[in-house]
Amino acid sequence: MSTYTHEFRRSVEQPETFWAEQARRIPWFKQPQAILEYDEAQHARWYGDGELNIAYAALDYHVEQGRGDQPAVLWDSPVTDSKRTLTxxxxxxxxxxxxxxxxxxxxxxxxxxxxxxxxxxxxxxxxxxxxxxxxxxxxxxxxxxxxxxxxxxxxxxxxxxxxxxxxxxxxxxxxxxxxxxxxxxxxxxxxxxxxxxxxxxxxxxxxxxxxxxxxxxxxxxxxxxxPVKGTDPLYVLYTSGTTGKPKGVVRDTGGYAVALAYSMDAIYDVAPGEVFFSASDVGWVVGHSYIVYAPLLRGATTIVYEGKPVKTPDAGAFWRIIEEYRVKSFFTAPTAFRAIKKEDPDGKRLAEYDISSLKALFLAGERLDPPTFHWLDDLLDVPVIDHWWQTETGWPIAANLHGLEPMPTKAGSATVPVPGFDVQILDREGEPMNAMEQGAVVIKQPMPPGCLTGVWGDPERFHSAYMAAFPGYYLTGDGGYVDEDGYLFIMGRTDDVINVAGHRLSTGEMEEVVGAHPAVAECTVIGIHDALKGQLPVGLVIPKDGFDGREVELEEELIALVRDKIGPVACFKQVLVVDRLPKTRSGKILRKLLRNIADGQEYAVPSTIDDPASLEEIHDTMQAREVGASGNARLTDGP
The missing domain is CATH 3.40.50.980 (Rossmann fold)
Known part of the structure; x- marks a missing residue:
């Protein structure tokens, strides 16, 4: 039995024993005895009687262990031409x-x-x-x-x-x-x-x-x-929800600390004193976990990078950082490398730098498309590792565990479930799917330490959003499948949350803003494929009677409105004025069908649509405005 298989089985078959062992990675004030408990809603709670302080574990403890003079934080700011080192x-x-x-x-x-x-x-x-x-x-x-x-x-x-x-x-x-x-x-x-x-x-x-x-x-x-209890909250981080109202993901202290410490060893293979570089922002979960907390819990050095190669762009920016600070493990989103590939398709800038310290490149936050994977795999002499996780989980669900047992990579796959995450693929009735069959990606309870413990101020929303669809399972909101080798493939969201350059955004929230414009009678916002950012939002609007046809002005006003209410992070830059939207007989807009048309997929017209001709109009409008990835969507006869 392989190292991974043995560890994974122990984590799901004997979770209390496994996570009691991992808890020893953290300097507790009071060692936990109650490793796993369940609340009244049967949600897992970890280390409830343990006491710790994560700031002590990440800073004071290492000073006491003789690491006081070691760099903890390296700040590199090309936008201000500044650098600092903090021990x-x-x-x-x-x-x-x-x-x-x-x-x-x-x-x-x-x-x-x-x-x-x-x-x-x-x-x-x-x-x-x-x-x-x-x-x-x-x-x-x-x-x-x-x-x-x-x-x-x-x-x-x-x-x-x-x-x-x-x-x-x-x-x-x-x-x-x-x-x-x-x-x-x-x-x-x-x-x-x-x-x-x-x-x-x-x-x-x-x-x-x-x-x-x-x-x-x-x-x-x-x-x-x-001192705080292991189950006391450390932070609230808001993430997009399908209702348009952000969800305040609540993270506990003890479980999070243990999970991060474990992941730095098992997944990222980073030891105390080594340098870890995550090119993200503290405003996102990657920044929380792998810029702020995990590297310092491990006794490593973290890099705080104030710059955006995607926008500059500087195709050599990452290579410079890796050379200058002797980075061992690097983590960013695929969007960044798609931008670098566009500027430097042959990778000539890489030859200017010595990146021999780098042992692995990790990518997450959005789908790693096979062309980008193969480009990086050909360019670099280190493993290119895709892995998958969410704001809600706080750390990777599936990965190639570089520090435990490296595995062959497959384009399009996040490799295998991380120990603690019992990932399964279910059909609509909650029955397990066979290999290569797509379904809902779920995680069987108990969720491992470090995952969300609730939605701030709204316990019912926590249950309804994540636990109600399949009792006993956490609903990830993603669809996918497992192949014959046990590799997990994530195919995309099953709800109306889109991923723009690794940032999860709610189309429902954008619809609320667009729909508030006095000239808009009805609207929808869908995400379409974009070669650089993964997805981009596009608004489809039906103007009110009496609209004078100033489509360009309306588009400009709606774009400005979304930028003002949500911010430039939304990347909302396209609006199409249409006569009708396809709906079910109950009046629900068929957003999934619109997304598939926009992305150039052949689609049958369902019998439940009142006015199939409206699909032709939307399709023609999208073609005329060059919306979509391939521009060759066509409709076929439906039932």
Missing amino acids: YLEMRDQVASFAGALKEMGVEKGDRVVIYMPMVPEALVAMFACARLGAVHSVVFGGFAPHELSVRIEDAAPKVVIAASCGVEVNKVLPYKPIIDAAIEQSAHKPDACVIFQREQHVAELGARDHDWATVVEKASPADCV
């Missing part, structure tokens, strides 16, 4: 001081703190400072507009908001303070205070509620680590 000792001291400042503002265990920061070391300091106090942080991606920020402030009800004075996008400075002020104005909840980290690229004018970061830190006394 474990420096990080611990800065976190303790900032935690003391928050404590003097009244932040206590269980309080929420919203963080709106760019990719600067202070973002990590803020997150660890919250964790040091037992407060619950909620990081919001800096690309979100005031409305999106206000929704999260209102839902999380933070005592304090922490922000930088600005972000920097390539060569453009984006002031954050006006966004924060507008968001608080729109929110029914008003935080007690805002702490602003002033950047030299733009100094914000502070108001009555605001505090200067440097000033409050200078006056503060360092705060000690507050």
Whole structure:
């Protein structure tokens, strides 16, 4: 029996024994005895009687073990031409001081703190400072507009908001303070205070509620680590939902720490003292897990990179980072390499750098298309590893476990389920599917440590969104299949959440914005294939009677509206005005059918559509506007 097979079987057949062993990777204040329990809704809860503090485990502990002078954080900011190194000792001291400042503002265990920061070391300091106090942080991606920020402030009800004075996008400075002020104005909840980290690229004018970061830190006394239970929440991270209202994914502390520590060893093969580079943002789950927490729990060095090769683009940016900092393991989204491939199709820039330190490249966040996989596989002398996970799980569901037992790669596959994730493929009736048969990808309970433990303030939504469809299983929302070798293939979402450059976005939320325009009678937003970003949203709108035909102006207004309400992260840049939309007799718009037409698939017209001719109109409109991947969609006779 292989190492992987043995470990996987133990993890699903004896989960308590397996995860009790993995818990030893973490320095607990009180070792857990109750490894696995279930709440009243029969959802798994891990390490409920254990006590720890993740800031202590990631910082103080390593200082005590003699790693105080080792680099913990390497900040590289090509957009500001800046670099910094923070050792474990420096990080611990800065976190303790900032935690003391928050404590003097009244932040206590269980309080929420919203963080709106760019990719600067202070973002990590803020997150660890919250964790040091037992407060619950909620990081919001800096690309979100005031409305999106206000929704999260209102839902999380933070005592304090922490922000930088600005972000920097390539060569453009984006002031954050006006966004924060507008968001608080729109929110029914008003935080007690805002702490602003002033950047030299733009100094914000502070108001009555605001505090200067440097000033409050200078006056503060360092705060000690507050012990929390293994099941106490560490953070709330909002992710798109099909209703349009973001879901606040709740992550516990103990299970998350154990899962991340295990994954750094078993999946990424990173040891203490080695350098791990994840080219993501702290506003997303990848940033939380594999920029902030996992590398430092492991005693490794993490890179905080403030730059976007996708937008610059600098085809040699990643190779420079790998050479300069001797990166062992690198993790990013396929979108980044599709942009690099476009700029440097022959990989000539790679020859300029020595990347011999690199042992593996990991890709996730969206589908790794086979052409990009093969391009990278031909270009590099290291394994190119696709792996699959979600905001909700917090760490990989399926991967090629490079640190446990490397396996041959297959284009289009995330390889095999990670120990702890009992992944199964079910049909609509909940029956298991055979190899090579597509169905719903689900995970049998108990979910392993580190996965979401609820939706903030809405336990019923947690159950209805994830657990109700197939009792005893977590619904991933993805469809896929397993081949004869046990390799898992993820084929795409089964709901109305789309993936734009690795960022999950709700088409329902965009529909709410578009539908609010006074000229729009009816609308839908669908995701279509895009060669660079994976998917892009396209709006289809039916104007109200009396519309004067100013389609270009309407398109511009709707694009601006979505940008204002959601932010540029939505990449909403195309609107089609149509006469009708295909519907069922009950009035439901057939979004899946529209998506398939847009992506150039042959599709039969279902008998349940009231007006099949409307499909022809939409198809012709899409053809005329060159929407879709192939532009050769055609309709066939249906039943």
